[in-house]
Amino acid sequence: MEFFKLKKDIPFMRYGKVTTAISLLTFVFAVWALATEGLNLGVDFTGGTVMEVAYTQPAQLDKIRATLEHTGLPEVSVQTFGTTRDVLIRLPLKGNTTSSKTSDTVMAALKAQDPAVELKRVDFVGPQVGKELYDNGALALVVVAIGILIYLALRFEWRFALAAIIANVHDVVIILGCFAFFQWEFTLTVLAGVLAVLGYSVNESVVVFDRIRENLRKMRKTSIPDIIDSAITTTMSRTIITHAMTQMMVLSMLFLGGEALHNFALALTIGIMFGIYSSVLVASPILLMLGVKREHFIKDNKPKEGVASDGAQV
Amino acid sequence: MNRFPLWKYILIAVVLVVSVLYTLPNFYGEVPAVQVSPTRSAIKADATLMQQVEDELKAQKIPYTGAFLDANSVKVRFASNDAQLKAKDALQARFGDGYSVALNLLSASPAWLTAIGAKPMYLGLDLRGGVYFLMQVDMPAALDKAADRYNNDLRIQLREQKIRYNGISRVGQTVEMKFSDAASRAQASKYISANFADLALTEQDGGGDYKLIAALRPEAQKRTQDFAVQQNITTLRNRVNELGVAEPIIQQQGLDRVVVQLPGVQDTAKAKEILGRTATLEIRLVDEEHDVTAALQGQIPFGDDLYIERSGQPLLVKKNVVLTGDYITDASPGFDQQSGQAAVHVNLDSRGARIFKDVTRDNVGKRMAILLIEKGKAEVITAPVIREEIGGGRVQITGMESAQEASDDALLLRAGALAAPMNIVEERTVGPSLGADNIKKGFHSNLWGFAAVALFMMIYYRVFGVFSTVALAVNGLFLVALLSMMQATLTLPGLAGIALTLGMAIDANVLINERIREELRNGNSPQAAIHAGYDRAWGTILDSNITTLIAGVALFWLGSGPVRGFAVVLCLGILTSMFSAVTVSRAMVNLSYGRKVRLAKVSI
Numbered sequence: 001m002e003f004f005k006l007k008k009d010i011p012f013m014r015y016g017k018v019t020t021a022i023s024l025l026t027f028v029f030a031v032w033a034l035a036t037e038g039l040n041l042g043v044d045f046t047g048g049t050v051m052e053v054a055y056t057q058p059a060q061l062d063k064i065r066a067t068l069e070h071t072g073l074p075e076v077s078v079q080t081f082g083t084t085r086d087v088l089i090r091l092p093l094k095g096n097t098t099s100s101k102t103s104d105t106v107m108a109a110l111k112a113q114d115p116a117v118e119l120k121r122v123d124f125v126g127p128q129v130g131k132e133l134y135d136n137g138a139l140a141l142v143v144v145a146i147g148i149l150i151y152l153a154l155r156f157e158w159r160f161a162l163a164a165i166i167a168n169v170h171d172v173v174i175i176l177g178c179f180a181f182f183q184w185e186f187t188l189t190v191l192a193g194v195l196a197v198l199g200y201s202v203n204e205s206v207v208v209f210d211r212i213r214e215n216l217r218k219m220r221k222t223s224i225p226d227i228i229d230s231a232i233t234t235t236m237s238r239t240i241i242t243h244a245m246t247q248m249m250v251l252s253m254l255f256l257g258g259e260a261l262h263n264f265a266l267a268l269t270i271g272i273m274f275g276i277y278s279s280v281l282v283a284s285p286i287l288l289m290l291g292v293k294r295e296h297f298i299k300d301n302k303p304k305e306g307v308a309s310d311g312a313q314v
Numbered sequence: 315m316n317r318f319p320l321w322k323y324i325l326i327a328v329v330l331v332v333s334v335l336y337t338l339p340n341f342y343g344e345v346p347a348v349q350v351s352p353t354r355s356a357i358k359a360d361a362t363l364m365q366q367v368e369d370e371l372k373a374q375k376i377p378y379t380g381a382f383l384d385a386n387s388v389k390v391r392f393a394s395n396d397a398q399l400k401a402k403d404a405l406q407a408r409f410g411d412g413y414s415v416a417l418n419l420l421s422a423s424p425a426w427l428t429a430i431g432a433k434p435m436y437l438g439l440d441l442r443g444g445v446y447f448l449m450q451v452d453m454p455a456a457l458d459k460a461a462d463r464y465n466n467d468l469r470i471q472l473r474e475q476k477i478r479y480n481g482i483s484r485v486g487q488t489v490e491m492k493f494s495d496a497a498s499r500a501q502a503s504k505y506i507s508a509n510f511a512d513l514a515l516t517e518q519d520g521g522g523d524y525k526l527i528a529a530l531r532p533e534a535q536k537r538t539q540d541f542a543v544q545q546n547i548t549t550l551r552n553r554v555n556e557l558g559v560a561e562p563i564i565q566q567q568g569l570d571r572v573v574v575q576l577p578g579v580q581d582t583a584k585a586k587e588i589l590g591r592t593a594t595l596e597i598r599l600v601d602e603e604h605d606v607t608a609a610l611q612g613q614i615p616f617g618d619d620l621y622i623e624r625s626g627q628p629l630l631v632k633k634n635v636v637l638t639g640d641y642i643t644d645a646s647p648g649f650d651q652q653s654g655q656a657a658v659h660v661n662l663d664s665r666g667a668r669i670f671k672d673v674t675r676d677n678v679g680k681r682m683a684i685l686l687i688e689k690g691k692a693e694v695i696t697a698p699v700i701r702e703e704i705g706g707g708r709v710q711i712t713g714m715e716s717a718q719e720a721s722d723d724a725l726l727l728r729a730g731a732l733a734a735p736m737n738i739v740e741e742r743t744v745g746p747s748l749g750a751d752n753i754k755k756g757f758h759s760n761l762w763g764f765a766a767v768a769l770f771m772m773i774y775y776r777v778f779g780v781f782s783t784v785a786l787a788v789n790g791l792f793l794v795a796l797l798s799m800m801q802a803t804l805t806l807p808g809l810a811g812i813a814l815t816l817g818m819a820i821d822a823n824v825l826i827n828e829r830i831r832e833e834l835r836n837g838n839s840p841q842a843a844i845h846a847g848y849d850r851a852w853g854t855i856l857d858s859n860i861t862t863l864i865a866g867v868a869l870f871w872l873g874s875g876p877v878r879g880f881a882v883v884l885c886l887g888i889l890t891s892m893f894s895a896v897t898v899s900r901a902m903v904n905l906s907y908g909r910k911v912r913l914a915k916v917s918i
Contacts, residue, residue: 001774002831052748103741104583120748122582126739129448133874140872147864155857189807192869192877196884199865200818203858207825210854238828241774242821245767249817252763253810258755260440261810268814 004237012232012281013225013288019281026274027170030177037180042187043123045137047093047130049102052121053110058084067113071105082259086120093127137191144198145169152202156209157297159290164205167283168198171274178270184263193267200246201275205283207235212287216294224292228284236280243276315845316908318901326901329893330788333795339423339434340798345379346398347420350405350413351387353555357412364388367405374404391420406558417578418560435797438805438879441753443746444577445585446875449550449736451570456542456734457487460530464513465489466635468506468528477502480523488529489513499524512537539570542734547572553588572736582743589738594639595660599673600681600697601630621683621694629697631683636673641666647721650712656720657712667707675703684711686723695723742875756809763813764790767820775827777917778903782823785899789819792890797883805879815887818862822895825851830918840913848900855896859888 012019043050061078064087068076073091081088091102103122110117125133145165152161175194179186211231219227250272254265350367352359360383367388368381376397381390392398398417406415421434439446465484468491472479479502480492493499503515503526512534518525530538547564550572554562563575579585604615606628614620618630641662650657662670673682683697696713714720744752767786771779793812797804830847838846866888869881907913 001776054747101586103743104586107583118745118747119582119743120745122741122743124738124741126450126737128450129740136872136874140868143868143872144865147868148861151860151864188873188875188877189810189880192807192873192880195865195869196814196862196880199862202861203821206857206861207854210857234832238824241828242824245770245820245824246814246817248766248770249759249763249813252766253759253813256755256759256762257810258751260752260806261755261759264807264810 002237004240006233006236009226009229009233010236011225012229013285015281016285016288020285023170023278023282026174026177030174030180033177033181034173037183039176039180039186040183041134042185042190043090043125043130044188045130045134045186047125047127049089049091049093049106049125050121050123051089051091051103051106051119052081053087053089053107054118054120055085055087055114056116059087061087063113064089064110067109068106071109073102073105076106093130133188137188140191140195141172141198144195148199148202152206152209156213157292159287159292159296160205160209163283163286163290164202164209164279166286167205167278168202168275170282171201171271171278172198174274175267175270179263179267184266187263189261189264190267193264194271197268197271197275201271201279204239204243204275204279207239208232208280208284209287211235212284212292213297216297220294224294225288228288232280232284239276239280243272247272316841316904318904318908322897323901323905326898329792333788333791335427335430336432336795336798337791339421339427339432340794342421342423342434344419344434345391345393345422346395347389347391347418348398348401348405349387349389349416349418349560350409351416351555353412353414353552359383359385359387367409370404370408371401374400376401376404389418389420414555414558416558416560419578431799433798433801435794435804436801437749437753438803438808438876439575439577439742439749440744440806440876441749441756441804441809442577443744443749444575445579445582446740446742447574447576447586447589447738448567448740449546449572449574449589450739451539451543451546451572452735452737453539453542453570454487456539457530457535458484459734460538461487461489464510464528464530468510469634471505471509472502475505477505485527488527491526491528493524493526496524499526502526543570543572546734546736550574550589557585557588571739578746582741586738586741589736594687595637595642596635596639596685596687596692597637597670597673598635598683598685599632599677600683601632602680604630606630619692621685621692623694623697629683629694631685631694631697636682637662637666637669641669645724647717647724648710649717650710653712655712656714656717657710658714658720658724660709660711662707662709664707667705670707670709671703671705674700678702684713752806753809756806756813760790760809760813760816764816767817771820771823775918777906778823778827778830781899781902782820782827782895784902785823785894786816786820788898789887789891789894790816792894793883793887796886796890802882802886803879804883805876807876807880808883811880811883811887815884815891819887819891819895821858822851822855822891823899825854826895826899827918830916834916834918840907840916844903844907844916848896848903852896855892859892863888 059080061080065076065078068078068089075092077090079088080086089106091106103124107119149161149165152164172194175197179190208231211234212228215222215227215231219230247269250265250268253261254269257265350363364381364383367390371378371390377393378397378401379391379393381388390401392401402415402417409415421428423432423434461484465482468489469482472482472491478494478498480494482489482491491502493502499517503517506513506528507515510528512531513528514531516527518527543566547566550564554564554574554576557576557579559576559579561577563573565573567573574589576585601615601618604618609615609618609620609630610628615630617633619633621629621631623629642660645658645660648657648659649655677700679700681697681699683694685692686695696711698712714723764786768783771782773779775782790812793815826847829851830843833843833846834840863885866881866884870878870885873881907916
């Protein structure tokens with residue numbers, strides 16, 4: 001069985017202006033969402049307390065709210081979580097009111113109201129720790145981006161590295177933009193997903209770039225845009241199938257992994273979708289714009305042994 | 315050309331067998347167990363202890379299915395939770411003192427597997443349930459405390475050396491001494507610099523006073539802080555032992571933080587209470603020369619504190635601390651033999667005993683106050699009259715309201731004092747039902763995801779799809795085996811990481827299969843196409859995996875807790891996938907096609 005039996009190369013680069021425009025639009029939209037709405041940061045980053053409790057019967061949120069108001073804790077948010085019997089309680093960090101004792105206070109109040117209530121999870125993060133997790137998360141993003149940049153620059157050439165990293169940072173911004181626009185909760189686990197996407201979707205660019213490099217050496221007479229078109233077309237089958245496979249795993253996580261993995265799987269889904277698009281239709285036009293030339297790989301009209309042997313091919 | 319030398323097949327076979335062996339324990343499930351471990355490092359868990367445990371169980375007629383000894387504990391397995399609970403109570407009663415008796419779950423895998431070191435994966439708290447605390451040591455308080463100690467020492471030393479001083483007090487984290495003339499200050503300065511190497515002295519004149527200010531040197535401050543963290547860890551360990559937790563983890567993180575992980579602990583409120591307490595004992599003399607009623611109106615004499623006794627009586631207590639909890643070696647609850655009141659029996663070390671003896675001898679007929687200091691709040695438990703000199707370092711404290719309180723206080727005193735207060739800055743509690751639920755969900759998403767990928771691969775690439783699927787399954791096996799072998803913590807994000815790496819690992823096989831198809835299309839013979847497909851795809855596989863590895867390593871470096879678990883799985887999964895997708899699948903291809911000299915067609 002085969003899905004992609006293409007006789008001719010698809011002239012991707014001719015649509016360069018269109019795809020760049022689409023990318024720019026989504027990118028601007030994502031930045032706008034981030035700027036106006038902002039990320040709905042989870043308790044990991046903001047500090048505060050989140051509790052998950054389970055009742056044996058459908059929970060009466062009004063009663064729970066009323067009970068908690070009596071404890072004098074400020075701005076308690078109560079909502080159901082997954083099922084009607086599971087309740088999520090959030091307590092923001094405010095002055096000295098939130099401490100590790102808060103969850104005990106809440107639990108005691110809830111137990112008094114309904115002894116059958118069961119504590120499933122507590123996450124308490126102090127302000128200092130929250131800030132550190134936030135800083136470390138941001139640092140991790142930067143470190144990964146720079147690490148990949150350096151690796152690709154060594155393995156290929158700086159233009160390739162720059163094009164790939166722009167394409168993938170574009171993916172990350174779009175994932176963050178979606179999270180901001182829909183106000184999905186952004187937690188540590190989601191951040192881990194975003195970083196995994198960053199590492200993963202660079203693969204795409206690597207595969208296409210490998211092929212471009214190979215074609216640059218093989219097809220001496222062909223123009224650069226045609227070489228890129230050919231590289232994208234020949235690797236397209238693999239690109240789509242690979243992503244479909246990963247996406248199947250992620251979908252299975254999204255539907256079966258429960259609430260705890262929901263947003264993580266969501267971040268991966270967006271990342272994989274845009275990963276296909278961006279590594280092909282963003283990275284390559286940027287590469288063209290940066291002015292990639294045959295001479296960057298072939299010096300003195302003779303392929304260098306060292307460079308040629310590491311030219312991985314697909 | 316598509317043949318492997320024999321050693322490669324043997325290598326793959328050996329790796330497979332080892333992986334299966336180390337994966338096996340994960341399928342056996344767990345049985346209830348009780349673990350008895352000595353709380354002091356001086357006592358070792360040995361065959362004698364095991365014999366005692368078994369004898370006790372036999373005497374109580376509690377059936378057990380096996381007992382064995384490991385590094386630092388005796389573990390006994392039971393067939394039911396009921397027997398486990400009964401056994402815990404029985405063993406607690408028998409070994410209560412000096413041993414920690416805790417409920418535990420043990421792998422039900424057969425003994426020969428345990429013997430070769432094959433254990434099930436180590437589950438993180440989000441999968442097995444339990445509490446994680448990150449505690450921060452209050453360093454300024456540790457320094458305050460050190461300054462207090464120096465304040466006391468200097469006062470005593472100045473007096474003993476007969477150096478005349480007008481006053482000595484702690485100001486912030488320094489000790490300020492006042493002298494009436496420069497000569498005595500010089501004398502003091504000389505003496506202190508000779509005997510207290512950790513103190514830096516500065517002189518200050520003003521208001522007719524000759525002041526000498528002693529402050530801790532930076533390196534001494536650092537030592538004090540390190541020591542505070544170390545002592546707190548020891549103290550926390552003792553307290554956790556009192557709680558009876560199997561496999562607790564207590565370790566330093568960074569400069570001033572301590573991580574406490576208590577798997578399986580349900581009553582977090584109780585755990586927090588015991589861990590968070592900073593109780594210590596202080597023994598001070600009661601000031602009976604000044605008027606309490608005047609003090610009640612706000613005129614507290616210099617050098618005194620005003621406290622209200624439990625009976626409601628106001629009491630003036632001298633600020634000077636005679637003895638602190640640091641000198642306590644043991645404390646146990648009991649009853650006063652004469653009155654029958656609840657009491658705590660305290661044992662002091664030799665230095666404490668000597669001080670106590672001196673103080674009681676010099677103050678017969680006077681009262682001394684025993685204060686419990688908890689989180690900066692002092693409470694006078696009792697203030698008895700000293701009837702006679704008390705030697706030998708055995709002290710009995712009465713004044714507790716109930717036997718329960720006496721036992722709580724004894725526990726606190728025994729567990730020792732924290733060198734500095736600690737605050738919980740991060741807490742993650744997961745109930746056991748949620749943990750089990752997370753395992754189930756994580757497992758299902760792996761299973762169904764794998765099934766979907768396998769189905770597609772087999773339809774799309776036919777026989778090569780079957781090879782790829784088997785290679786993927788083997789990759790999963792390697793990953794689980796490696797995680798079990800390394801005893802790396804598996805978390806829920808880690809479980810997601812397994813699914814994700816499996817989804818990403820198939821990329822290598824897709825690359826290879828696509829390349830083979832392309833070579834076939836270009837008119838190469840099947841054997842040549844297979845060879846070229848594997849050969850040429852390798853570079854790309856390496857490149858694309860290394861970028862993901864960079865992300866994994868950064869996550870491991872900067873991540874914490876569950877995210878770290880994800881990073882570990884991601885990195886290991888990438889490494890195993892490179893072996894399984896390339897070598898294992900190639901072995902299968904070589905075995906099926908490699909021998910055929912004239913291969914006309916391959917199923918791809």
